[in-house]
Amino acid sequence: MAICTVSTSHSLHSTCYISAPTRTTAHLGFHQRQVIFYTGGRRSARRGGIVPSVVTCAAGGANTVVIGLAADSGCGKSTFMRRLTSVFGGAAEPPRGGNPDSNTLISDTTTVICLDDYHSLDRTGRKEKGVTALDPAANNFDLMYEQVKALKDGIAVEKPIYNHVTGLLDPPELIKPPKILVIEGLHPMFDPRVRDILDFSIYLDISNEVKFAWKIQRDMAERGHSLESIKASIEARKPDFDAYIDPQKQYADAVIEVLPTQLIPDDNEGKVLRVKLVMKEGVKYFSPVYLFDDGSTISWIPCGRKLTCSYPGIKFAYGPDTYFGKEVSVLEMDGQFDRLDELIYVESHLSNLSTKFYGEVTQQMLKHADFPGSNNGTGLFQTIVGLKIRDLYEQIVAEKAATPLEAAKA
Numbered sequence: 521m522a523i524c525t526v527s528t529s530h531s532l533h534s535t536c537y538i539s540a541p542t543r544t545t546a547h548l549g550f551h552q553r554q555v556i557f558y559t560g561g562r563r564s565a566r567r568g569g570i571v572p573s574v575v576t577c578a579a580g581g582a583n584t585v586v587i588g589l590a591a592d593s594g595c596g597k598s599t600f601m602r603r604l605t606s607v608f609g610g611a612a613e614p615p616r617g618g619n620p621d622s623n624t625l626i627s628d629t630t631t632v633i634c635l636d637d638y639h640s641l642d643r644t645g646r647k648e649k650g651v652t653a654l655d656p657a658a659n660n661f662d663l664m665y666e667q668v669k670a671l672k673d674g675i676a677v678e679k680p681i682y683n684h685v686t687g688l689l690d691p692p693e694l695i696k697p698p699k700i701l702v703i704e705g706l707h708p709m710f711d712p713r714v715r716d717i718l719d720f721s722i723y724l725d726i727s728n729e730v731k732f733a734w735k736i737q738r739d740m741a742e743r744g745h746s747l748e749s750i751k752a753s754i755e756a757r758k759p760d761f762d763a764y765i766d767p768q769k770q771y772a773d774a775v776i777e778v779l780p781t782q783l784i785p786d787d788n789e790g791k792v793l794r795v796k797l798v799m800k801e802g803v804k805y806f807s808p809v810y811l812f813d814d815g816s817t818i819s820w821i822p823c824g825r826k827l828t829c830s831y832p833g834i835k836f837a838y839g840p841d842t843y844f845g846k847e848v849s850v851l852e853m854d855g856q857f858d859r860l861d862e863l864i865y866v867e868s869h870l871s872n873l874s875t876k877f878y879g880e881v882t883q884q885m886l887k888h889a890d891f892p893g894s895n896n897g898t899g900l901f902q903t904i905v906g907l908k909i910r911d912l913y914e915q916i917v918a919e920k921a922a923t924p925l926e927a928a929k930a
């Protein structure tokens with residue numbers, strides 16, 4: 521018989537006030553029960569109070585694999601998410617019939633939630649208190665922990681929504697436990713309680729020069745911001761970025777570092793990128809990718825008969841290193857591809873990719889050739905990390921399936 525515990529908290533929004541007795545219901549599957557409890561908060565209470573919610577929980581302990589993706593705003597999290605969900609197949613969409621400004625994306629296998637939804641202060645509140653969204657004081661980590669833990673344990677939650685259009689905290693949305701939960705945003709590895717329940721974590725480390733170029737391109741073209749206001753916003757966020765966001769990279773199992781190229785002396789255009797994939801050794805269910813020979817130090821210029829390269833060319837590097845005192849393997853690509861179909865040549869020299877067939881990396885990259893970064897190491901390494909996450913998920917599922925069998929044998 522399943523035992524479900526619904527934790528309650530008394531945060532400002534989406535608070536569970538009362539937990540009612542449990543009851544089993546016929547329409548639920550074997551080993552599932554339904555718990556009726558009541559949520560309400562500042563907003564719903566103002567509108568007349570307590571809102572009943574239904575939470576379904578599954579028996580047998582942890583079901584959901586939880587992945588954390590940390591990065592500053594405008595650093596490619598959404599693009600990465602699109603590549604990741606594509607590896608699992610099916611389209612990722614906002615919850616059907618829900619808030620049109622929801623930040624959540626749901627596909628058959630994955631649910632991606634944006635941690636901006638745990639802002640405890642809305643835009644006006646932050647302005648009044650003089651804090652940025654990066655400041656822990658503007659975020660509700662207790663609720664984040666409770667809800668991510670509940671989802672990992674197979675319990676649905678009523679997650680708040682931060683509305684980026686209005687800058688307000690909207691009424692919550694129901695999130696059911698998926699097979700894979702991705703928590704993406706500013707602080708997935710900030711709170712030790714949340715960090716400890718992640719099955720795998722990734723940090724997108726975009727150097728200041730590149731971040732600036734991307735933000736200008738997007739915020740000027742798509743959001744109508746002026747160059748001055750973009751510069752001012754980056755400067756205003758920098759101290760909090762350095763204090764609260766950047767330090768999380770030491771906890772990541774994989775870091776994708778994006779730097780200016782070294783192939784063009786004193787490059788200031790920022791179009792050609794040097795990208796490093798830093799992969800921690802000894803992480804359960806994750807074995808790093810390598811180039812030619814596991815553990816050797818390699819420098820490789822693939823341009824020539826099999827790979828078309830225009831100026832400034834392409835250079836790969838691979839080798840062991842240390843990162844925040846931990847042993848890592850680092851794969852690096854500087855430059856960009858001229859012809860994406862020729863990527864198969866590079867793919868055939870990489871090992872431990874966790875592909876299901878020869879050429880799967882190239883196929884994924886060609887499928888999303890229009891995504892930003894598809895001609896360089898950002899797209900390549902995001903795709904590789906996506907495949908490694910699929911592999912990690914499959915290993916966890918296989919291990920769980922084998923466990924009762926092993927226990928019965930003993």
Ligand SMILES: Nc1ncnc2c1ncn2[C@@H]1O[C@H](COP(=O)(O)OP(=O)(O)OP(=O)(O)O)[C@@H](O)[C@H]1O
Nearest residue numbers: 592593594595596597598599734737738892893898
């Ligand atoms: N690999 C890349 N190469 C070039 N430009 C990129 C790359 N990734 C992202 N960008 C640029 O950065 C912008 C932001 O990307 P994206 O929306 O994926 O970031 P985000 O971290 O989800 O942003 P936010 O948190 O602000 O929603 C894109 O519009 C694009 O211009």
Ligand SMILES: O=C(CO)[C@H](O)[C@H](O)COP(=O)(O)O
Nearest residue numbers: 593636643653684685687706
């Ligand atoms: O750093 C951010 C994460 O995306 C945003 O700036 C933060 O969520 C605040 O959002 P907005 O600018 O819409 O008020």
